[in-house]
Amino acid sequence: MGETTNIFETHFANQQTVFLDRNAISPHFMPNKFPFREKQIHEISQIFSTNLNQKKSDNLFLYGKTGTGKTSVTRLVLRQLLEFAGKQNLPINGTYINCRNHNSKYRVLSKVVKELFPEENFLGYSAAFIYDKVMDGVNKKKTNYLIVLDEIDKVKDLDDLVYALTRSNDELENGSVSVVGISNNVFFKERLDPRTKSSLCQHEMIFPPYNAEELNKILDERAELAFKPKAIEESAINLAAAFAAKESGDARTAVMLLLKAGELADKKQETSVQDVHVQKAKKKVEEELILNMIATLPKHQQLLLHTIASLSMHKKSQQRITGTIEELPLFSGEIYEEYAKNARNVKEQPVSARWYREYISELEMFGLILTAAxxxxxxxxxxxxxxSFDAKKIKEALEKQFENA
DNA sequence: CCTCCACAGGAAGCGCAGGAGT
DNA sequence: ACTCCTGCGCTTCCTGTGGAGG
Known part of the structure; x- marks a missing residue:
């Protein structure tokens, strides 16, 4: 054996990297600068500042697509408000709650009560008790409490929750409760109960998607933190911004693109991130999206897709023999027959031909297949x-899927 | 031109799970 | 805890459509 070398040590020593601080482009990174969101920051802090005079601030509703900065901006302003209030000894509290995990009135209130009474345990108490306890806590502390509800559309009994929280202000002798709702569903607001809507939307604010120019600036700033000097080409950043702007105007995916591009450059042990890496990263992200999509498909849709993949590979090999040039599409009928056969082979009752057509339409909507009259x-x-995509890759992905099932 | 083929896609209805109402 | 209702996934049945072939 000789002398022992730590395998990680060699790995670490020999590994050269384009990253300076990889954390700065991780999805969880919280920047403290938000270019092109000055107006929103100003407006939110304006509303929050009412609390500094020990008065209830207005409720607020924020919406905009994912990756437009709603969450990060709100958290930043909230954090700074709490910091400032702490220094000035002002009675202001606040909690950020993601409603994907706290998706009911009860869970939201439980979370709040835990913030108010960190030492106590409230497991198993009734909803009414929890509510009273929250009121009690706010009242005794004479605090102005800000509740930020991210992904608010996930709350099942939202009308109840908002009603309870607004009503609480009438019952409270001291202190107040204000709600900040955040949603990325633009149509969500319209579906609300009118009373909920009017109390929640005392103020509302839109976070528009970023355009390519703005994304460029954002990526520039992040890249400076994340990458070593000269370890990323300007054109690579431009490309990532352009891709993201075209797709969604989503800053998170733009940043993700840079991260993946950097990882690819590291893997190849190259000293700088170039356009090629961004292009490859984009392809990789798209592939992951597709594989993810395939994995969540119902079983019979997976079987169907597998049949289509097999058949088109089969056709391709025939093509090589006959020397046909243009790619042959498959007929609806032949696919159904083959699918039904395959389904029976794995002891599954195939869906009806009518429903099969419905499946085909869905697969087309998802962009997995192309159809023509x-x-x-x-x-x-x-x-x-x-x-729409490489048959072999899709087939392999599905077969892996079947193995796990 | 008519008929047949090979489907597309609408309408109705069925069984079931899960949420609402009491 | 109970029923009632509703939405969903699906089947059955049916009419419509566009080209091939006689």
């Missing part, structure tokens, strides 16, 4: 079907 030269009125 049969034109001249083909008998009957049918659909011609082709895979």
């Amino acid at each position: 049969s034109g001249h030269g083909i008998r009957g009125n049918t659909r011609l079907i082709r895979l």
Whole structure:
């Protein structure tokens, strides 16, 4: 054996990296600067500052697509408010709650009560008791309490919750409770009960998507923190910004693109991140999205997709023999027959032909396949079907999926 | 031109799980 | 805890459509 070398040590020593602080482009990183959100920051802090005069601040509703900075901006302003209040000894409290994990009135109130009484345990108490306890806590502390409800559309009994929280202000002798709702569903507001809507939307604010130029600036700033000097090409940043702007205007995916590009450069032990890496990263992200999508498909839709993948590979090999040039699409009928056969092979009752057509439409909507109406030269009125992505990759992904099931 | 083929996609209805109402 | 209701996934049945072939 000789002398022992720590395998990680060599790994660490030999590994050269383009990153300076990889954390700065991780999805969880909380920047303290938000370019192009000055107006929103100003407006929110304006509203929050009412609390500094020991008065209840207005409720607030924020919406905009994912990656537009709603959450980060709100958390930043809240944190600074609490810091300032702490220094000045002002009675202000606040909690950020993600409603994906706290998706009911009871869970939200439990979270609040835990903040108010950190030492006590409230497991198993009734909803009414928890509510009273929250009121009691706010009243005794004479505090102005800010509750930030992120992904507020996930709360099942939201009308109840908002009603309870607004009503609480009438019951409180001291202190107050204000609500900040955040949602990325634009239509969510319209579906609310009118009373809930009017109390929640005392103020509302929109976070628009970023355009390419803005994303560019944002990425520039982050890249400076995250990458070593000269370890990333300007054009690579431009490219990542352009991709993200075209897709969604989402800063998170733009940043993610840079992170993946950096990882790819590291893997190849290259000294700088270039356009190629961003392109590859984009492809990788897309692939992951597709695989994710495939994994969540119902079983029979997976079987169907697997059939389509197998058949199109089969056709391709035939093509090589006959020397046909253009890619042959599959006929709707032949796919159904083959699918039904495959389903029975694995002891599954195939879905009806009608429902199969519905599946085909869905797969098309997801962008996994392409369909076209049969034109001249083909008998009957049918659909011609082709895979949108590499058949082999999709087939492999599905087979892995079946193994796990 | 008519008929047949090979489907597309609408309408109705069925069984079931899960939420609302009491 | 109970029923009632509703939405969902699906089947059955049906009418519509566009080209091939006689």
